[in-house]
Amino acid sequence: MKTETTDAKPYHHGNLRDALLAAARRLLETEGHTGLSLRKCATAVGVSATAPQNHFANKAVLLTALAAQGYAELETYMRRSLDQAADRKTRREVALLGYVTFAQDHPALYELMFARDRVSSNDPDLMRYVGKCFVILADISKDFGHFTGDPATVDAKQQMFLWSLVHGYAQLLTANRLKKDEMLEASILDIIPELKTGSGP
Amino acid sequence: MKTETTDAKPYHHGNLRDALLAAARRLLETEGHTGLSLRKCATAVGVSATAPQNHFANKAVLLTALAAQGYAELETYMRRSLDQAADRKTRREVALLGYVTFAQDHPALYELMFARDRVSSNDPDLMRYVGKCFVILADISKDFGHFTGDPATVDAKQQMFLWSLVHGYAQLLTANRLKKDEMLEASILDIIPELKTGSGP
DNA sequence: TCTTCATGTGTGCAGTGTAAACTTTTCCTT
DNA sequence: AAGGAAAAGTTTACACTGCACACATGAAGA
Numbered sequence: 001m002k003t004e005t006t007d008a009k010p011y012h013h014g015n016l017r018d019a020l021l022a023a024a025r026r027l028l029e030t031e032g033h034t035g036l037s038l039r040k041c042a043t044a045v046g047v048s049a050t051a052p053q054n055h056f057a058n059k060a061v062l063l064t065a066l067a068a069q070g071y072a073e074l075e076t077y078m079r080r081s082l083d084q085a086a087d088r089k090t091r092r093e094v095a096l097l098g099y100v101t102f103a104q105d106h107p108a109l110y111e112l113m114f115a116r117d118r119v120s121s122n123d124p125d126l127m128r129y130v131g132k133c134f135v136i137l138a139d140i141s142k143d144f145g146h147f148t149g150d151p152a153t154v155d156a157k158q159q160m161f162l163w164s165l166v167h168g169y170a171q172l173l174t175a176n177r178l179k180k181d182e183m184l185e186a187s188i189l190d191i192i193p194e195l196k197t198g199s200g201p
Numbered sequence: 202m203k204t205e206t207t208d209a210k211p212y213h214h215g216n217l218r219d220a221l222l223a224a225a226r227r228l229l230e231t232e233g234h235t236g237l238s239l240r241k242c243a244t245a246v247g248v249s250a251t252a253p254q255n256h257f258a259n260k261a262v263l264l265t266a267l268a269a270q271g272y273a274e275l276e277t278y279m280r281r282s283l284d285q286a287a288d289r290k291t292r293r294e295v296a297l298l299g300y301v302t303f304a305q306d307h308p309a310l311y312e313l314m315f316a317r318d319r320v321s322s323n324d325p326d327l328m329r330y331v332g333k334c335f336v337i338l339a340d341i342s343k344d345f346g347h348f349t350g351d352p353a354t355v356d357a358k359q360q361m362f363l364w365s366l367v368h369g370y371a372q373l374l375t376a377n378r379l380k381k382d383e384m385l386e387a388s389i390l391d392i393i394p395e396l397k398t399g400s401g402p
Numbered sequence: 403t404c405t406t407c408a409t410g411t412g413t414g415c416a417g418t419g420t421a422a423a424c425t426t427t428t429c430c431t432t
Numbered sequence: 433a434a435g436g437a438a439a440a441g442t443t444t445a446c447a448c449t450g451c452a453c454a455c456a457t458g459a460a461g462a
Contacts, residue, residue, distance in 0.1 A: 005408060012427060012440060013456090032318035048442050050420080059419065107317060116312055117233035121377035130378055146394035154341045160370070161392040168369025169361070175315045176322035177331055191362040193347035193394045208459065213409060238449060250410050251451080255459065311410090 001161055017055040019045045024066055028108050033118075038062065063112060064119040070109045071129035076103035078136050092140035093189055096166050100188050103170035110174060114167075137163050146193060163191070210247070218256040220246045225267055229309050234319075239263065263321040264313060265327055272330035273312045279301035279337050293341035294390055297367050301389050304371035311375060315368075338364050347394065366393070 013019065023044040027036045038059055039049045056062040077098040085091040103110040112118060119126065138155075141162040147154045155166055169188050214220065224245040228237045239260055240250045257263040286292040297397040304311040313319060318325065339356075342363040348355045369390050373379055 005458060011426090025355035034301055034318060038420090039418065050443085053420075056435095058232065090443080093316050104404095111317055114372060114378065116308060117235060127380070131380070134380075144394075147392075148395075157387055157392050158385050160373075161366070161394070164373055164392065165362070165366050166369070167373060168365035168367070170364055171315060172361075172368060175317055177315065179328075179332070179335075186358055191348070191358050191365065193345075193362070194349075211458090217409080239451090240449065250449095251412080251453095252410060253453075 006036065006197065013045070013047060013051075016045065016047065020062070021069065022067060024062060025109070028066070028112065029106065032108055033112065042165075043118050055093070060118065060120055063115075064123045066109070067113045067119045068123070068126040068129045070106065071112045071126070071133055073106070074099065074102045075129070075133050076111075077105075078133070082136075088143055088178060089159075092098050092162075094191075095136055096162075096188050099166050100173070103174050105140055107174035110170065114171070118184065134159075141200075204389045214246070214248060214252075215357060217246065217248060219254065221253055221256060221263070222270065224265060225289075226270070226310070227233050229267070230307065231310055231311065234313065261319065261321055267310070267325070268314045268316075268320045269327040269330045271307065271314045272327070272334055275300065275303045275311075275314075276306070276330070276334050276337065278306075279334065289341065289344055293363075294339050296337055297363075297389050297393075300367050302374050303373070306377035311371065315372070334371075335360075335364075 002155050013157070020041050023041040024036060027040055027044070037054075038052050041062075042049050042051055048190070056065070078095040080098050081094045082091055085094050089192060121127070141158040142155070144158045147159070148159040164198070169191065218347070221242050224242040228241055230243070238252050238258075242263075243250050243253055255264070279296040281299050282295040283292055286295050286393060312371040322328070339360050342359040343356070345359045345362070347362070350358070367389060370392065
């Protein structure tokens with residue numbers, strides 16, 4: 001007997017899960033991870049304080065979903081100008097620049113994506129998005145001449161090298177642990193060692 | 202009129218600040234950062250819930266002190282076998298292994314040391330310990346042959362390169378974002394590119 | 403000795419995550 | 433169409449947290 005003529009707020013939100021994620025994302029980027037609470041998300045969306053429990057079993061589940069969304073967005077940053085790039089060296093450069101740009105645009109989210117105990121690393125959805133990022137990393141890490149060994153080992157070393165380098169660079173930039181007069185002006189492309197020999201496309 | 206014959210617990214703790222830090226460290230390493238609370242630290246030490254306020258203005262101050270202690274310990278890990286090392290290449294290797302070992306021994310503390318908003322990066326005490334670690338990094342990053350430019354620029358690139366690489370490697374290892382079948386067996390020393398030319402000691 | 407001050411305690415309050423019981427709407431089956 | 437199950441909200445309750453504030457205690461110098 002509630003059917004009024006004016007369209008009041010409906011009892012069911014319709015897409016509360018996504019709305020909560022969006023609110024959490026906004027809270028994270030404006031107030032940092034200490035200012036992110038389930039109750040704030042709920043009131044920001046306009047539902048009761050415990051409504052989020054229907055969509056996220058606990059806070060860790062929401063944070064994990066947020067991190068997964070972050071990896072998806074990181075992938076789009078890396079893929080942004082990937083198709084126009086002709087050879088692998090250019091693809092590597094645009095992808096790495098995209099990676100670093102993402103971390104600088106969303107530092108709090110990027111930190112969450114590598115937080116050990118706030119997100120559950122055995123979540124298959126999360127790891128699926130991580131894997132999609134890794135596909136790009138694996139592609140652009142080929143054709144270095146720096147490592148030796150059998151081909152599989154060389155590939156593994158190249159991947160581990162490039163991901164470590166770009167992740168470390170991105171986090172050092174965003175974590176504010178650098179004395180600003182020292183090295184901030186070096187781009188990620190400036191600290192990639194030159195090849196011993198010329199590389200093929 | 203409280204002087205009893207049996208030595209009861211004294212009203213003043215004597216060294217509460219350090220005791221609280223030790224308790225916080227223990228809580229962090231056993232229960233993770235979500236299980237660390239000022240009240241737990243207080244009861245673990247045996248004082249009232251609000252006693253920590255006399256030594257740490259708020260929780261962020263305690264976490265910053267904890268991070269500073271972490272950087273101090275990271276320095277000792279890096280310096281552990283540094284004196285026995287003859288040439289710079291060997292020094293670089295033992296220091297980097299010490300760095301990674303520290304991160305693996307204390308993953309939660311290591312994560313805290315690079316947390317953006319939990320620790321205040323303008324704390325001079327913290328940055329002093331960061332600087333002491335950086336001195337070692339700056340030393341062992343010399344004499345790469347990978348970069349070009351004027352000497353100061355080359356030094357900056359070398360430092361940024363090595364710190365990014367080892368930090369990224371350490372965090373990827375401890376953050377559980379790697380598919381375990383892929384690359385975990387590569388040591389940090391395996392992913393440092395070879396020099397183009399032989400290096401002097 | 404006495405007064406001052408660092409260092410404790412106790413109380414109170416606004417927020418937080420989460421469990422449990424209840425209500426409302428949707429939706430599927432008959 | 434009727435009706436019941438299930439999805440998705442609500443309210444209430446509780447333990448825990450950080451922090452502000454007033455007060456108590458004891459050490460240490462004037």
